[in-house]
Structures are given as C-alpha cells and as structure tokens.
Amino acid sequence: xxxxxxxxxxxxxxxxxxxxxxxxxxxxxxxxxxxxxxxxxxxxxxxxxxxxxxxxxxxxxxxxxxxxxxxxxxxxxxxxxxxxxxxxxxxxxxxxxxxxxxxxxxxxxxxxxxxxxxxxxxxxxxxxxxxxxxxxxxxxxxxxxxxxxxxxxxxxxxxxxxxxxxxxxxxxxxxxxxxxxxxxxxxxxxxxxxxxxxxxxxxxxxxxxxxxxxxxxxxxxxxxxxxxxxxxxxxxxxxxxxxxxxxxxxxxxxxxxxxxxxxxxxxxxxxxxxxxxxxxxxxxxxxxxxxxxxxxxxxxxxxxxxxxxxxxxxxxxxxxxxxxxxxxxxxxxxxxxxxxxxxxxxxxxxxxxxxxxxxxxxxxxxxxxxxxxxxxxxxxxxx
Amino acid sequence: xxxxxxxxxxxxxxxxxxxxxxxxxxxxxxxxxxxxxxxxxxxxxxxxxxxxxxxxxxxxxxxxxxxxxxxx
Numbered sequence: 001x002x003x004x005x006x007x008x009x010x011x012x013x014x015x016x017x018x019x020x021x022x023x024x025x026x027x028x029x030x031x032x033x034x035x036x037x038x039x040x041x042x043x044x045x046x047x048x049x050x051x052x053x054x055x056x057x058x059x060x061x062x063x064x065x066x067x068x069x070x071x072x073x074x075x076x077x078x079x080x081x082x083x084x085x086x087x088x089x090x091x092x093x094x095x096x097x098x099x100x101x102x103x104x105x106x107x108x109x110x111x112x113x114x115x116x117x118x119x120x121x122x123x124x125x126x127x128x129x130x131x132x133x134x135x136x137x138x139x140x141x142x143x144x145x146x147x148x149x150x151x152x153x154x155x156x157x158x159x160x161x162x163x164x165x166x167x168x169x170x171x172x173x174x175x176x177x178x179x180x181x182x183x184x185x186x187x188x189x190x191x192x193x194x195x196x197x198x199x200x201x202x203x204x205x206x207x208x209x210x211x212x213x214x215x216x217x218x219x220x221x222x223x224x225x226x227x228x229x230x231x232x233x234x235x236x237x238x239x240x241x242x243x244x245x246x247x248x249x250x251x252x253x254x255x256x257x258x259x260x261x262x263x264x265x266x267x268x269x270x271x272x273x274x275x276x277x278x279x280x281x282x283x284x285x286x287x288x289x290x291x292x293x294x295x296x297x298x299x300x301x302x303x304x305x306x307x308x309x310x311x312x313x314x315x316x317x318x319x320x321x322x323x324x325x326x327x328x329x330x331x332x333x334x335x336x337x338x339x340x341x342x343x344x345x346x347x348x349x350x351x352x353x354x355x356x357x358x359x360x361x362x363x364x365x366x367x368x369x370x371x372x373x374x375x376x377x378x379x380x381x382x383x
Numbered sequence: 384x385x386x387x388x389x390x391x392x393x394x395x396x397x398x399x400x401x402x403x404x405x406x407x408x409x410x411x412x413x414x415x416x417x418x419x420x421x422x423x424x425x426x427x428x429x430x431x432x433x434x435x436x437x438x439x440x441x442x443x444x445x446x447x448x449x450x451x452x453x454x455x
Contacts, residue, residue, distance in 0.1 A: 128394035156393060156438040162445045181447055258435050261397070268404050269428045275407040276421045283414045
C-alpha cells in the first residue's frame with residue numbers, strides 16, 4: 001500500500017504540488033469584502049465552471065464588482081481549516097473597455113464620496129507663477145505641446161521637470177513618487193503640472209488609479225492636471241485643483257498671455273498718464289480759482305477802505321464846519337464883550353497910573369487920571 | 384542679469400502697478416504724492432515690459448532615480 005497521509009500531511013503535500021503561479025481570466029461573482037480586510041469572490045466562465053479567489057484588501061487596487069471581466073495572477077491553495085480550494089490573488093487586471101469603464105465609475109464614486117473632488121477644496125493658482133514642477137514623459141507629445149505653448153505665452157519661468165512613464169505598469173508608482181518628491185524637496189513651488197496626451201482608457205489607466213488621484217489630492221503644492229484630449233476625463237483631473245483639457249490647455253491655464261499682459265501694461269500706463277494730466281489740470285484750476293478769489297477779496301477790501309476814507313473825510317469836514325460855526329459865534333460874543341464897544345455907546349474908562357479906577361475912594365485931589373473915550377483920551381486932574 | 388531677474392517679482396510688480404492705477408482713479412491725494420506714485424507706476428510698467436521681452440523659460444531636469452527614491 002502506498003503511503004497513508006494524515007489530512008494535514010495531505011494538504012501540505014497538495015500545496016507543494018500546487019505552488020505555481022497562474023493567470024486566470026473570468027467573470028467576477030459573489031464579490032465580498034469581509035471586515036475591511038479579506039476579499040472573497042469567484043471567477044466563472046461561460047461553461048459555468050468556477051474557482052474561488054481570496055486576497056487581502058490592501059492588495060486590491062482596482063474597483064471590482066460582480067459581472068466584471070478580470071484577469072487574476074495568483075497561486076492555487078488548499079486551505080486546511082475549511083477544506084476549500086481557492087486562488088490566493090496577487091494582482092488583478094481589468095479586461096476590456098467595459099470593465100475598465102465600470103471600475104473607473106466605481107472608483108470615481110468612492111473618491112467623490114470621500115471628498116477628493118470637492119470644489120470647496122480646490123485652490124486657485126497664482127496669477128503669475130514663477131516656479132513650477134512638471135511631471136510628464138520626456139518622450140511624450142504632451143511635453144512638446146506644453147512647452148511650445150508655454151514659451152509662446154510667457155517667460156521667466158523656472159521649470160523643474162521630472163520625467164516619468166505615463167503609461168504601463170510603472171507609470172502610477174512613478175507619478176506618485178514624482179508628486180511626493182516635489183512636495184518634499186521643493187514645497188515652495190507655485191504649481192505642480194501633471195500632463196499627458198490622449199489615449200484609450202487603458203493608456204490613461206495610471207491617471208485613473210486610486211494612488212495617483214490620492215497623491216494629487218494630498219499635494220501641498222497646488223496642482224494643475226491636463227490629461228488626454230478634450231473629452232477625456234480622468235480621476236487625476238477631478239482630484240486636481242485646476243483641470244485642463246489638454247497639455248496645451250494646461251499651459252494656457254498656467255500662464256497669462258504675454259500679448260494680453262503687454263496690452264494691460266500699456267493700458268495701465270495710459271490710465272496713469274491720463275489721470276496725472278487731469279490731476280495737474282485740477283491743480284492748475286485750483287490755483288486759478290484761488291487767484292480770482294484773492295483778487296475779489298482785494299477789490300472788496302479796497303472798496304471798503306475807500307468808503308471808510310470818504311466817510312472819514314466827511315466826518316472831518318462836518319467837524320470843521322461845526323467848529324467854524326462855533327468859532328464865529330464865539331467871535332461875535334467876544335466882540336460884544338469888548339469894552340471898546342461899550343465906549344462906542346458913550347461910556348468911558350478911567351485909569352490911574354495905568355490901572356482902571358472903579359471906586360472914587362481910591363482917588364485923591366491932585367491925582368492925574370486918564371480917561372479913555374470911544375475916540376481919544378483925556379488927561380485930567382482931580383480937584 | 385540672473386540675480387536681477389530673481390529679485391524682480393513680476394506678480395508683485397504687476398499687482399503694485401494695478402494698485403497704483405486703482406488709487407489714482409479713486410484718490411484725490413496731493414499733487415506731489417501723486418507725482419511720485421505716477422513715476423513709480425511708470426517705472427514698474429517699464430520693468431514688467433522689459434521682463435516680458437527679455438527672459439526665456441528655463442528647464443531643469445530632476446535627476447532622481449526611482450530605485451533609490453522609492454525607498455525613502
């Protein structure tokens with residue numbers, strides 16, 4: 001009799017025989033994620049045959065659902081605890097545009113729900129960027145297109161170029177690395193530009209991968225992503241701060257147009273000159289107005305001065321008149337009081353030794369008296 | 384030349400020019416101050432124009448090796 005195995009021994013021996021890597025293509029059914037850790041599904045084909053698949057959730061990169069056609073790379077294994085046979089999956093590839101598109105939709109919905117595409121998280125790019133990081137393939141038409149438009153539009157830019165694959169298996173990890181490199185080594189860049197020309201869904205797979213979309217979303221440097229032709233949409237586009245439709249459009253969105261800015265500069269200069277002229281004219285007008293006001297006030301003062309002068313002359317004249325009249329009156333009065341006028345009326349004045357005699361007692365016989373008459377004098381002697 | 388180019392920030396200069404123009408249109412500052420701003424504005428515009436006509440874009444390629452860098 002051949003060797004009798006214990007169950008465990010049998011399972012070990014079987015697994016030794018089964019330890020080879022295999023690619024299997026089929027349709028997904030019974031897809032299930034357990035405790036966010038373990039992924040279970042079956043692969044089946046048209047003949048109704050099916051095989052169980054198992055993998056860790058951390059190795060699942062693609063969005064999978066029932067009915068999707070996929071290829072898995074894995075190792076067949078018999079599990080001792082359940083007695084079940086299944087493929088331990090290491091890698092999944094989506095097959096055909098349908099599966100790719102569906103996976104795209106699923107992942108898009110998931111990331112959208114997480115807020116990776118939220119408009120309120122989008123940052124504005126600086127109006128005049130000076131330093132940028134550029135991530136694309138050196139061989140791609142995208143690079144040439146981007147640089148051509150950029151050089152036509154703007155100058156003085158410092159472009160730090162990081163060459164990566166933009167399709168194939170290496171593309172996604174290289175893109176993530178480049179994004180992380182710039183964020184770590186050159187965090188002060190104004191913009192990070194990620195661009196690639198058009199292609200099928202398969203060609204753009206890296207830009208639809210979760211890891212690239214997340215790296216773009218996480219970038220501290222504002223991102224500008226332009227992938228594909230006009231109509232192409234990728235998850236990287238959605239996760240970017242600013243989305244351009246093509247590599248050329250990315251250059252247009254990044255920089256202002258030299259001709260436009262030159263025109264704008266001319267306009268500024270024109271406005272300044274116009275305003276300056278106006279300010280000078282205004283100032284001149286103000287000086288002119290001030291002159292008129294000054295002259296006016298001068299005229300007014302002169303008039304007032306003249307009026308005051310006339311007034312004063314009038315007052316003085318009036319005073320002179322008044323004084324003259326009074327003087328006349330006084331002269332007349334004085335005239336009346338003059339004793340000589342009394343003499344005219346027949347009175348006479350008696351002097352003794354030049355003194356007027358008013359009392360007969362002051363004269364003695366023999367005194368010589370002078371009598372003044374209206375006309376002439378009489379010398380007389382008291383008897 | 385290179386040093387000057389680095390010192391001169393086009394965005395800042397252009398922004399300042401726009402601010403001067405805006406103030407000029409709105410403000411009724413005294414003539415002497417306006418004249419200073421005017422001259423400053425013209426100088427900024429001139430610098431911006433020179434900058435636009437002279438300098439080209441410079442490309443520096445990053446020489447990071449994927450094998451080494453991935454490890455970090």
